Amino acid sequence: MKYNPDKNGYYGQFGGAFIPELLHPNVQELEDNYTDIIESESFQKEYKNLLKDYVGRPSPLYFAKRLSNKYGVNIYLKREDLNHTGAHKVNNTIGQILIAKRLGKTKIIAETGAGQHGVATATVCALMDLECVVFMGEKDIQRQAPNVARMKMLGAKVVPATSGSKTLKDATNEAIRYWIQNPDTYYLIGSVVGPHPYPDMVARLQAIISEEMKWQLKEHTGKENPDTIIACVGGGSNAAGAFYHYLDDEEVELIAVEAAGLGVDSGESAATSQLGEVGVIHGSKTILMQDEYGQIVEPYSISAGLDYPGVGPLHAFLFDEKRAKFMNATDKEALNAAYELTRLEGIIPALESAHALAVLPKMKFEKDQTIVINLSGRGDKDLETYIKHLK
Amino acid sequence: MNSIQQLFQQKDKNLLSIFFTAGFPKLEDTTAIISELSANGVDFIEVGLPYSDPLADGPTIQHSSSVALQNGMNLDVVFEQLQSIKETNKTPLVLMGYVNQLIKYGEDKFCQQVKDCGIDTVIIPDLPMVEYENHYQALFKKYGITNVFLITPHTSEERIRKIDSLTEAFIYVVASSSITGIKGEISQQQIDYFERINTMNLQSKLIVGFGISDQKTFATACQYANGAIIGSAFIKALDKEGVGGIGDFVNFVKS
Numbered sequence: 001m002k003y004n005p006d007k008n009g010y011y012g013q014f015g016g017a018f019i020p021e022l023l024h025p026n027v028q029e030l031e032d033n034y035t036d037i038i039e040s041e042s043f044q045k046e047y048k049n050l051l052k053d054y055v056g057r058p059s060p061l062y063f064a065k066r067l068s069n070k071y072g073v074n075i076y077l078k079r080e081d082l083n084h085t086g087a088h089k090v091n092n093t094i095g096q097i098l099i100a101k102r103l104g105k106t107k108i109i110a111e112t113g114a115g116q117h118g119v120a121t122a123t124v125c126a127l128m129d130l131e132c133v134v135f136m137g138e139k140d141i142q143r144q145a146p147n148v149a150r151m152k153m154l155g156a157k158v159v160p161a162t163s164g165s166k167t168l169k170d171a172t173n174e175a176i177r178y179w180i181q182n183p184d185t186y187y188l189i190g191s192v193v194g195p196h197p198y199p200d201m202v203a204r205l206q207a208i209i210s211e212e213m214k215w216q217l218k219e220h221t222g223k224e225n226p227d228t229i230i231a232c233v234g235g236g237s238n239a240a241g242a243f244y245h246y247l248d249d250e251e252v253e254l255i256a257v258e259a260a261g262l263g264v265d266s267g268e269s270a271a272t273s274q275l276g277e278v279g280v281i282h283g284s285k286t287i288l289m290q291d292e293y294g295q296i297v298e299p300y301s302i303s304a305g306l307d308y309p310g311v312g313p314l315h316a317f318l319f320d321e322k323r324a325k326f327m328n329a330t331d332k333e334a335l336n337a338a339y340e341l342t343r344l345e346g347i348i349p350a351l352e353s354a355h356a357l358a359v360l361p362k363m364k365f366e367k368d369q370t371i372v373i374n375l376s377g378r379g380d381k382d383l384e385t386y387i388k389h390l391k
Numbered sequence: 392m393n394s395i396q397q398l399f400q401q402k403d404k405n406l407l408s409i410f411f412t413a414g415f416p417k418l419e420d421t422t423a424i425i426s427e428l429s430a431n432g433v434d435f436i437e438v439g440l441p442y443s444d445p446l447a448d449g450p451t452i453q454h455s456s457s458v459a460l461q462n463g464m465n466l467d468v469v470f471e472q473l474q475s476i477k478e479t480n481k482t483p484l485v486l487m488g489y490v491n492q493l494i495k496y497g498e499d500k501f502c503q504q505v506k507d508c509g510i511d512t513v514i515i516p517d518l519p520m521v522e523y524e525n526h527y528q529a530l531f532k533k534y535g536i537t538n539v540f541l542i543t544p545h546t547s548e549e550r551i552r553k554i555d556s557l558t559e560a561f562i563y564v565v566a567s568s569s570i571t572g573i574k575g576e577i578s579q580q581q582i583d584y585f586e587r588i589n590t591m592n593l594q595s596k597l598i599v600g601f602g603i604s605d606q607k608t609f610a611t612a613c614q615y616a617n618g619a620i621i622g623s624a625f626i627k628a629l630d631k632e633g634v635g636g637i638g639d640f641v642n643f644v645k646s
Contacts, residue, residue, distance in 0.1 A: 008521060008525070016522060017519060017521075017522075018490055018517045018518065018519065018522060019517060019519060020446065020447040020516045020517055020541070021516075021519065021540065021541040021542060021543055021546060021565070022447070022541070022543050022545070022565065024519065024545075024546070024550070025545045025546075025547075163453060163457075164443070164444070169444070173444055173446060176446050177446065177449075180446075180447065183545060277495065278494065279491045279494050279495050280489075280490050280491040280494060280517065281444070281491070282446075283517070285494075288491075290491070290495055292495070293465045293466050293467075293492065293495065293496060294442075294489075294491040294492040294493075294494065294495030294496060295442065295443040295460060295465075295492075296443045296444050296491075
């Protein structure tokens with residue numbers, strides 16, 4: 001497959017494993033084992049069973065009739081918001097925890113932005129009786145209080161990241177630093193970022209989203225392929241999962257929606273593809289927001305899950321190759337899209353997913369087109385923000 | 392022969408190296424710090440290029456980096472400062488920065504600037520061996536620059552031998568599985584590790600870093616290696632005593 005990484009973890013010029021020597025044994029161990037584990041019958045059986053009985057998969061593919069009427073096009077929502085723990089993140093944590101167990105690891109660390117990945121990690125650690133430490137930016141701890149409480153209730157230790165912008169980037173830095181000092185731990189990365197093999201491993205574990213979309217769409221429409229798939233992108237794990245089995249179907253349009261914050265050129269944005277340049281962040285060569293000297297720029301978005309200055313190397317490659325179209329939505333547009341979906345369909349989306357919905361008014365459709373929007377998470381964690389802006 | 396190899400020809404025991412972050416505590420301190428360190432007999436000096444996201448560094452160096460960046464330090468400024476002392480400074484300098492700085496600044500431009508400063512040795516902690524061989528070895532060679540690799544207690548013998556074969560300056564022996572500036576003493580486990588490295592009969596000189604903070608840890612490290620590097624402890628002292636306190640710090644470590 002053109003969109004699979006090469007043996008050094010490169011998608012075109014993007015990817016690789018830019019890690020300090022201290023992390024080499026850990027990353028090498030994972031690289032040596034991850035494909036064999038994922039492709040093994042015992043893993044697949046356990047993974048699929050847990051996804052079915054514990055997560056509640058397959059997640060429905062729902063034809064959003066009133067939303068479709070409004071935009072004059074057929075819109076299907078892939079309901080990752082209905083998963084246990086409220087987002088797509090759990091697909092990955094279930095998979096990685098099974099890998100960690102097979103590697104004999106007993107202590108798990110993770111980073112989190114919105115808290116969804118932290119909750120999903122704390123959940124699987126409770127399930128598997130493993131120790132769990134989650135690093136979270138101090139700013140995100142404040143704006144995502146319900147998820148912090150959930151992680152604690154699940155038995156995880158939440159460590160505030162107080163460096164830099166005190167958000168996802170800094171939580172990831174702290175997790176990596178902790179990993180360097182505690183090489184016996186397993187780092188359960190939440191997105192398609194980080195050194196090879198993480199981007200590929202996480203994409204494979206999220207690929208269940210598009211695997212289901214294919215047969216579900218066929219049931220609904222008689223065809224496996226939609227015209228367009230839309231997903232939001234921070235690091236890019238839900239988009240990677242929603243795109244994965246369609247990457248080689250070039251006739252399917254893939255749209256990645258980044259968070260524009262207050263506007264792409266406002267200085268308060270997280271639209272990495274528009275503002276970024278090639279560089280290395282968190283062990284991977286990709287596109288990232290940086291100044292002329294390579295200092296990483298602090299991103300901004302109302303959504304804690306999209307507030308990331310980089311993007312996974314697969315997405316950088318899809319952008320570079322023009323395989324995916326990169327659009328963006330501002331805070332305000334995302335909020336409006338969230339209110340709209342809530343009123344039209346009775347579904348309160350996560351702020352992250354609302355960014356994917358927010359490009360609908362900017363697009364031109366033909367009447368019989370089929371669009372799938374990956375509704376990556378539910379909005380419970382964002383209620384405070386929604387209530388504040390509703391006034 | 393590079394500047395570090397020349398140094399080893401004159402002296403190959405008890406070498407003291409000091410790491411500091413360029414632009415800390417004040418933007419203009421770089422050249423004064425180098426000249427004080429030289430005057431007090433430090434054998435070679437690591438100049439840290441402050442970075443926004445220094446993954447391999449602990450809180451002390453992180454703090455110095457963010458202060459340096461707030462002070463306005465950047466690659467153009469540091470190269471200008473280092474060029475200004477090219478003729479007068481006789482102590483070998485080693486640059487330490489992160490790979491993203493090199494990529495964004497421009498790989499050729501970066502190397503040319505390093506060369507123009509009279510520097511021939513760099514440490515890039517997030518540039519692993521495979522990336523070095525595939526993308527940087529030829530470039531560095533073109534500018535007469537050599538790269539220093541790190542080894543840790545978890546680095547396999549096979550990998551150490553490979554690193555040894557690529558090494559022209561020295562191998563940076565990470566004293567423990569740690570980021571900089573955490574551990575304060577040298578344990579028996581670490582000594583076992585140093586001894587294990589010694590029995591490998593490597594062609595490269597060995598310099599120990601991470602966790603070297605005072606006279607005692609420096610002396611212990613020097614029993615098993617050609618020298619040692621002090622970073623965080625020096626930066627803490629610099630923060631407290633300023634440039635004027637450098638002599639006391641160095642003499643205390645060497646006493």
